Amino acid sequence: MQNLSKITKTIITRLIFIAIFLLLGLIVANQYVLYSRIGFANLGDDPEGTALRISRLYSDNEKLRSQIDERQTQLNELQNASISSNDLQRLLQKDRQKYRIITGEGVVEGSGVIINVDHRMVLTQIIDFVNALKNSGAEAISINEKRIVVDTPLNEFDGKNVFLIKVIGDKETLYSSLTRPGGIFELIINGTAERSDNIVLPKVE
Amino acid sequence: MVIGIILAINFNERLPRIISPTSSIITLQEMQNNLEKENELYKDKLAEIENMISVLQDQTKHTQTDLKDLVADVEEKKAKVGLTKIEDEGIVVVLNDSEQRETNPNSIAHASDIRDLVNHFFQNGAKAISIEGAGEKEERISFFTSIDCIVNTVLINGTKIVPPFKIRVLGDRDRMITAINDRVALKQIYDRVDKESLEFHMLDGQIMVKLTKYSGPAEIKNAKLK
Numbered sequence: 001m002q003n004l005s006k007i008t009k010t011i012i013t014r015l016i017f018i019a020i021f022l023l024l025g026l027i028v029a030n031q032y033v034l035y036s037r038i039g040f041a042n043l044g045d046d047p048e049g050t051a052l053r054i055s056r057l058y059s060d061n062e063k064l065r066s067q068i069d070e071r072q073t074q075l076n077e078l079q080n081a082s083i084s085s086n087d088l089q090r091l092l093q094k095d096r097q098k099y100r101i102i103t104g105e106g107v108v109e110g111s112g113v114i115i116n117v118d119h120r121m122v123l124t125q126i127i128d129f130v131n132a133l134k135n136s137g138a139e140a141i142s143i144n145e146k147r148i149v150v151d152t153p154l155n156e157f158d159g160k161n162v163f164l165i166k167v168i169g170d171k172e173t174l175y176s177s178l179t180r181p182g183g184i185f186e187l188i189i190n191g192t193a194e195r196s197d198n199i200v201l202p203k204v205e
Numbered sequence: 206m207v208i209g210i211i212l213a214i215n216f217n218e219r220l221p222r223i224i225s226p227t228s229s230i231i232t233l234q235e236m237q238n239n240l241e242k243e244n245e246l247y248k249d250k251l252a253e254i255e256n257m258i259s260v261l262q263d264q265t266k267h268t269q270t271d272l273k274d275l276v277a278d279v280e281e282k283k284a285k286v287g288l289t290k291i292e293d294e295g296i297v298v299v300l301n302d303s304e305q306r307e308t309n310p311n312s313i314a315h316a317s318d319i320r321d322l323v324n325h326f327f328q329n330g331a332k333a334i335s336i337e338g339a340g341e342k343e344e345r346i347s348f349f350t351s352i353d354c355i356v357n358t359v360l361i362n363g364t365k366i367v368p369p370f371k372i373r374v375l376g377d378r379d380r381m382i383t384a385i386n387d388r389v390a391l392k393q394i395y396d397r398v399d400k401e402s403l404e405f406h407m408l409d410g411q412i413m414v415k416l417t418k419y420s421g422p423a424e425i426k427n428a429k430l431k
Contacts, residue, residue, distance in 0.1 A: 022208060025207060025208065025210040025211075026210075028210060047230050047233055048356075049355045049356030049357075049358075050230070050233040050234055050237050051233060052355050053237055053355050053358075053360060053365065054233065054236055054237050054240060056353075056355075056360060056363060057237065057240035057241060057243075057244055057363055058240060060244060060362075060363035060421065060422055061240060061243050061244055061247060061363075063422030063424045064244070064247035064248065064251060064421075064422050065247060066424060067251060067422060067423065067424055068247060068250055068251050068254065071251065071254045071255065071258065072254055074258060075254050075257055075258050075261070078258060078261045078262070079261065085269055085271065085272065088265060088269065088272060089272060089275065092262070092272065092275050092276060092279050093275070095279050095282075095283070096275070096278060096279050096282060097429075097430055098425050099279065099282035099283055099285070099286050100282060100430060101425050101428050101429070101430060102286045102347075102348050102349075102423065102425070103282060103285045103286060103348075105282075106430040106431070107430070107431040108428045108429065108430055108431060109428070109429060109431045110427040110428040110429055111427050112427060123324075124317070124321065124393075127317075127320050127321060127324050128317070128320070131320055131351045131352060131353070132351070134348070134349060134350065134351040135351035135353060139424075139425050139426070139427055139428040140428045149348055150286075150287065150327075150346065150347055150348040150350075151327045151331065151332070151333075152327065153324055153325075153327045153328035154324055155324070155328050168427050168428040169427055169428075170426070170427060171427075200431060201428075
């Protein structure tokens with residue numbers, strides 16, 4: 001060191017200072033970025049909850065996309081100035097049929113699952129069970145041969161010991177959501193489910 | 206130091222892979238935010254298309270008189286499904302976490318409370334119901350609606366809703382008021398109101414109640430009329 005000139009010593013000292021400040025800068029910025037990310041992460045819920053919401057949103061968005069396509073096609077047809085009265089009638093009938101299925105005004109048929117529960121269920125369990133079926137994409141539901149629509153109260157089934165629940169919808173999704181580990185049977189009440197392509201549900205009484 | 210900060214920020218901006226649990230959570234939350242935005246856009250788009258269809262169908266009543274009855278029938282059924290806004294007599298009920306007690310399972314409003322209340326009001330003759338959460342996020346109850354608790358939020362029609370909840374109920378006011386005061390049927394809620402100060406009451410002065418239309422998915426792919 002003694003042989004180094006004063007200028008060299010100054011350069012080395014400055015280089016050391018630069019390196020130290022560069023390191024400090026890296027550490028400060030790294031901490032800042034990390035903390036801001038951790039802070040953001042803490043605002044939300046746990047990963048499991050977020051994953052569940054994502055799964056639900058993904059499925060909902062897919063359905064909405066498909067619905068938008070269908071309704072856009074219908075709108076385009078309606079906007080077509082040359083649409084005939086017959087075509088218009090067909091479009092209206094299509095809507096009418098869909099709404100009649102949802103409101104339970106007609107007998108409906110289709111594929112889905114048939115569920116048997118041979119245990120007593122109280123009202124809250126039945127409410128949760130039906131809610132879970134809707135969450136799994138049920139398009140039409142009946143309990144003990146009574147059609148369930150939006151405003152059907154479930155009180156009349158409270159305390160019953162035998163349930164025959166028929167659900168029309170995607171049979172694989174419904175079956176899986178019922179029977180998989182952590183599924184509806186495990187969370188609410190045990191039962192058996194079978195897939196079927198010929199389910200018939202009565203209309204609303 | 207400035208160069209160091211710039212270098213560090215650049216490095217962090219370009220993380221090539223998910224390398225820590227924190228990054229995974231961030232990715233999930235970013236994905237959730239994007240999907241929520243997408244969900245809102247789709248709902249708006251669908252509502253816009255539905256409005257245009259309604260306008261065209263309404264015009265049809267005047268231009269093609271032979272279809273007048275069919276159009277009216279479709280409109281009536283559409284309203285019954287919940288696809289139109291509605292205003293009628295009713296009540297608005299507030300359900301909120303207790304502000305006086307420390308958070309515990311009995312002092313907070315649950316999705317299961319909302320499910321029970323929806324069933325209870327329909328049992329008492331309600332015509333239509335919607336749930337509004339903080340930030341005026343309102344969701345109409347339809348056949349397709351499930352009300353789910355995911356950790357500390359409630360998911361209704363794909364929309365994340367947090368308390369205070371306003372349950373808007375259309376129906377005969379006297380019956381609805383009797384229903385909300387039924388301490389036997391609503392024992393689970395009233396017990397928590399008494400012991401844990403859970404907030405549950407009717408809003409005064411709301412005689413005519415407006416409900417938004419259902420804007421969630423309403424796909425029928427497997428069911429058909431026999």
